[in-house]
Amino acid sequence: MKKLINNPRHVLREMLEGFVDLHPGLALLEEEAVVVRAELPVPASRPVALLSGGGSGHEPAHAGYVGPGMLTAAVAGDVFTSPSTDAVLAGIRAAAGPAGAVLVVKNYTGDRLNFGLAAELAHDEGIPVEIVVVADDVALRDTVEAARRRGIAGTVLIHKLAGAAIAAGKPLAEVAEIARAAAADLGSMGVALGACTVPTAGKPGFALGDNEIELGLGIHGEAGVRRGPMQPADTLVAEMLDAIVSDRSLGRGDRVALLVNGLGATPPLELSIVARAALTDLAARGIVVERAWAGNFLTALDMPGCSLSLLRLDDARLALLDAAASAPAWPGGGRIGPKRRIAAPVPAPTAEVVVIPSPLADALKVAGLAVAGAFEKAEPHLTDLDSRAGDGDLGASMVRAAEAIRALPGTAWATPAVALKSVGDALRRAIGGSSGPFYATALLRASRRLSGVATPTPAAWGEAFTTAVQAIADLGGAKPGDRTMLDALHPAAEAFAAAVAGGKSPAEAWAACVAAAMAGTDATARMRPRLGRASYLGDRAIGVPDAGAAAVLVWLQALKPIIR
Template sequence: MKKLINDPRAVVRQMLEGLVALAPDQALLAAEDVVLRRDPGPAATRRVAVLSGGGAGHEPAHAGYVGPGLLAGAVTGDVFTSPSTDAVLAGIRAAAGPAGALLVVKNYTGDRLNFGLAAELARGEGIPVEIVVVADDVALRDTVAPEKRRGIAGTVLVHKVAGAAAEAGLPLEDVAAAARAAAAALGSMGVALGACTVPAAGRPGFTLEEDAVELGLGIHGEQGVQRVKLAPADALVARILETIQADLRLRSGARVALLVNGLGGTPPMELAIVARAALAWLRAQGIEVLRAWSGNYLTAIEMPGMSLSVMALDDARLAFLDAPASAPAWSGDGRIPDAPAIIAAPAAVAEAAAAPGPLAPAMKRAVLAVCAALEAAEEELTALDSAAGDGDLGISMQRGAAALRALPEGAYASPAGLLEAMGQALRRAIGGSSGPFYAVALLRAARRLEGVAAPTAAQLAEAFAGAVAAIGELGGARAGDRTMLDALLPAAEALTAGKGLPQAVAAAEAGLEATRAMRPRQGRAAYLGERAVGTPDAGAAGVVVWLRALAAA
């Protein structure tokens, strides 16, 4: 287990101290793991205090939601363990005034017992207390009664509704009623791509095959309701939303809020793909998504995966969601456009179509041979690039091959025209550094052959040398810097010396092999220094792949 912690037994306290150190409007109780608003105002004039909490490991919940319009306090237990009764009672005492307190509790036995007992003790001290239990996990709809379901990420939306109702000055009974209605209108379900590791345990909670996911899991690192095959994001989203829709009985015309929640180990890239799919699916059912949020709201430490929460809205609930709120983890009002704005790119200047020239069959044969070779080498190039770079060369070359395959017949009108078309296609298809390098090389070579219908070997060699020089000028690399130039320069020298393509390939292969012993001085590999030595350069390997294909064709 590798975690940035000191002592597993001190994780919770040190985490809360760090969170409060970063939040000017929050405070931490000295004797309990309770985060409160720093300046709640005089007790006699306080509105209803909304408190929530649970075990640690769900960050940014629950401390991240302490602030105006949300929670008055958050009580934290050990990782995935309910806080103690004394901690909850201390939070109630510190946050509540005569208006009382509302406890928003996720439906787990430990939480219900400890929050429930604390509420009873507080009532005995004269503090009015109500409890709202959130049981939004629809994955259990065919397994247990609704009141036995778990509380998961949708709880955050209940925090927002309850906090807004309290901030509006409503009495405790009305704040509780608004929170209960929100919980009843809520359905959530999640999927995990792997397990998380509890610091005290030191090992993942379960093992999962590479091609499997856990569907319908809770938030405590446990397995789901069902283990299923990994599917594309759109398919997993549809399966989850079908379950939520059936449980909430949502029909066309329904108005909802959507929460796309990461479980701690899912990058924003993947959550955005999930959000895209969820919005599209709901809208396809005629369901109007009025508000939506995406991010890490209630996690399971570093678990890879996500959950979706849908809350049916009426005017009152929408107003509560829209009410002002401020807390470290609350990310805005959730307003979204009715549809994504996709703006057409300016059209390129149209060129007259040209007829294929006499060399078209041979040139096309060579291009397709290069494409096939690059596609076949995708895995090899990815592995090499992953060893000393960012691992995208294989897929970049594959994209480039697809772009070259799609060239129109008119691109083969002349050698210069083909090189121009290839350069333009690759600059659009390939991101990173490879696209600009190959594009500038091909465009430079095209200019060298302008007006030459049937170039000689010497003219082709001169164009090749010019292309290689253009790469050096653009990137600033030289021979020995461990780049693609270490394969290209020897090949160019062989061609300009009057040797044929087989000899140029042999020279490039020797240059590639030499990169094994070179210390990189350009690109991302340069950050690794000596650690990159021993592996050939991926860019040079890509050059050898397509040069071999040209020679064979």
């Protein structure tokens, strides 16, 4: 187990101390794991207090929602363990006055027992308390009765509604009723792509195969309702929404708030894809999404996966969601505007130039398609090389290059200059990262060198090749010996030009070119990288040929049978 902790038994206190130190509006009780607003009025002047909590490991819940417009205090237990009755009672005493307190409790036995007993004890001390239980996990609809469902991420929306109601001056009973009614109109469901690791356990709570997922999981590292095969994000979202929409009897014209919640190890990239799928799916059902958020709201340590929550809205609830709140983890906003898709600017049209095809047109297309096929075949090799000294995307980039070349129209191969420019333009659009700009610039300059030449001589091809290589050096600032694609390109261009100047045939000159590129590529395995992402690895990159140089060798070799 690798975690940035000290003693596993001390993670709760150290986590809370660090969190409170970062947020000046919060304070931590000395003897209990309770976070409260730092400057509350004296008890007699306090409005209704709003408290929630539970086991740790769900960060930013629950302390992240302490602040004006949301919670007055949050009570934390050890990881995935309910806080004690005494801790909850200490929180009530620290946060509430005669106006009373609302406790928002997720529907787990330990939480209900400890918050419930603390409420009884607080009542004996003269503090009126109302309890709101959230049981939003619709995945359990066929497993247990509704009253026994778990409370999961949708609980955060109940914090927001109740906190806004308190800020609006509503009394205890009305705040509790608003929260209970909303909890009854709330549904959530989650999916896990893997397990989480509790610090004190030191190993994942369950094991999944490479192509397995858990559907309908809770938030404490437990397995889901059922295990199934991995599916595309759109399919998983549709399955979760089917369950929520059916269980909550949502239909065309209903208004909802959507919460896309990460479980701790899901990157924002994936959560945005899930949000896109959810918004598209709900629109197709005729359900109106008034507000939506995506991010980590109530997690399960380092679990990969997400949950979706839908809350039925009316004007009153919408106003409470929109009310100001400044808790550290509440993102605010959430407004859904009209979809905005605008066309990218296009250059002004130029006069069409009629290009007379060169005698080389067919051969140029054959050459281009040969390069495309070689890139596709080399994908695993290039991916492996790039993964060992880079980010692993070169193989996929070269496949996109191949697709772009195959998609070129017949007119793109009319002359050498047209073909080089067309391929350069296609690669510029198809390949991200550094390869796209390098190849596009090189091909553009080579195209200029051959402009107006229908059948270039071998020497002219050599000059164009040398011009292209220099363009890459100019753009990237590299030189031979820096362990880049130039370590294959530079010797290749020199060998071709020298062979042509020495009277060799084009085929013989190209064979010399390929041999020089092969030697240059092999030499990169012994070089310390000075530029590019591999330079971050220093000596650790030694022993593996440069992927960019290897890609150069792929297309040079692909042209060898064609050049005669």
